[in-house]
Amino acid sequence: MNYALLKLGRALIVVWGAFTASFILLYLMPASPIELLFPPNERASIDPQAFKEMEHAYGFDRPAWQQYVDRLLAALHGDFGTSVGTGQPVIKAIGEALPNTVILAACALVLASLFALSIAWVATYLESARLRNLISSVPPLLVSFPSFLLGLIIIKVFSFQLGWFPPISGEGLRGLVLPAVALAIPVSGPIAQLLLRNFQTEYASPYVLTSYSKGTRKGKVLNTEVLRNASLPALTQGGIIVGELLAGAVITETIFSRAGIGRLTEDAVRAQDVPIVQGIVMLVAVCFVTVNFIVDVSYPLVDPRLKAVSKGVTA
Template sequence: MSLAGLAIVLSLIGGVGLAYLTAYVRWQPLKVVLSRLPSLGFSVPVFWMGLLFIQLFAFSLGWFPATGNQGFSSLILPAVTLAIPSAAVYAQVLQRGFQGVWKEPYIITAYAKGLTRAQVQARHAFKNAALPLLTLIGLQVGNTVSGAVLVETIFARSGVGRLAQEAVLRQDIPVVLAIVAVSAAAFVVVNLIVDLLYPALDPRIAHTPKVS
């Protein structure tokens, strides 16, 4: 679960950061390049990306161990490999969200009040552009947990994903059921947190009309 947890954090940081930067940049050539990066991120197969990272960062540069569970450094490459597809999806959805809010009346009003582009994006545009992202986070958690099975196999890590694979091959039904139950519970908890965060970003959801 440490691999999936770190991958979720990295995917949020990378995806939100890329979309935020893309929305802020004014120079059109750079904006086009940044907006195309998410398509590259989720079109590359995870297993190929993992093998590429092992060859480049482990064998060629020697920055990280290629396999195993030797401390935090051995977690970096698998977590980044697992995070990139989700980060690409987050970035693409948030980019579309920013495109939809820039011409809203409240954005124009914020500019009329003298706020800078950075202030408008941070205080007004981001909260509304991020609403579709919240729903997507809840859905992507399941993909991240399931993707850990393949990533842990590629990097020869001992974890829940590899345990699930070995349990299926051994037909160890109790272990498979336990892993499915824990994964389902984590999925439910994350989606519950997402539902609780919605009113904080959109007060209209928290508003309860009075019944006369």
């Protein structure tokens, strides 16, 4: 219990740190956010009186520390301000975009995990060293392939040439397939590399020999003995994988013109819509911290060796 509280405390500190860092980077920039509302060529001709009023309306004229405290308190209530561009509350803009991205990321994560697992499993199962090496070389290839290029290739082949799926991802399952695959492939690379290495180490462990000596066949040895031991360490990568999914979503959603957090990020950064950008930074920080917290807290539950033992048995 103490352990969970400690981890929770650390998670909160990370979120607060992310808020502070994003505030410093975004709000204390030399350019005033109000200026950015106007096209560059009109900025010189802004009426100073109107500028002052707008600054006052958004609260940008007060001292930095006061702005910080106000925004922190507001953020604690879930209020990250309103979009400078659309006037929509940040929380609402993110809330609208989030479900689309969650569906995309979840599909991509499932695809990536299955793909990575099959690579690791097959590479360990095969007896032929040549085939095994061939399959083992797939993950590094995936890692090094640029994802924007991959997305474009996928659209070119499957939408324009084969016409199987729409190039622009709308609602429904058919529109989800291509972006999910495009997002899954680069994410599966690092997972596959990790699993492959773990499978090989675990497969070389003496308990595998014990299992064989019971008369178990190779496929079952992999499924019942190696799989769990090899995939547990992959859990610790959860936070990093979520980060990769969100980063990948920006590119994928832009390429497939799919509404979601990625598109929202792209638009907000392009328009220098500071409140939205900060909202997204906070969302990513919270996701990251939550995943890591869940992994930390649940790890002792899935690995019995980490459970606190109150009494041992001795001969």
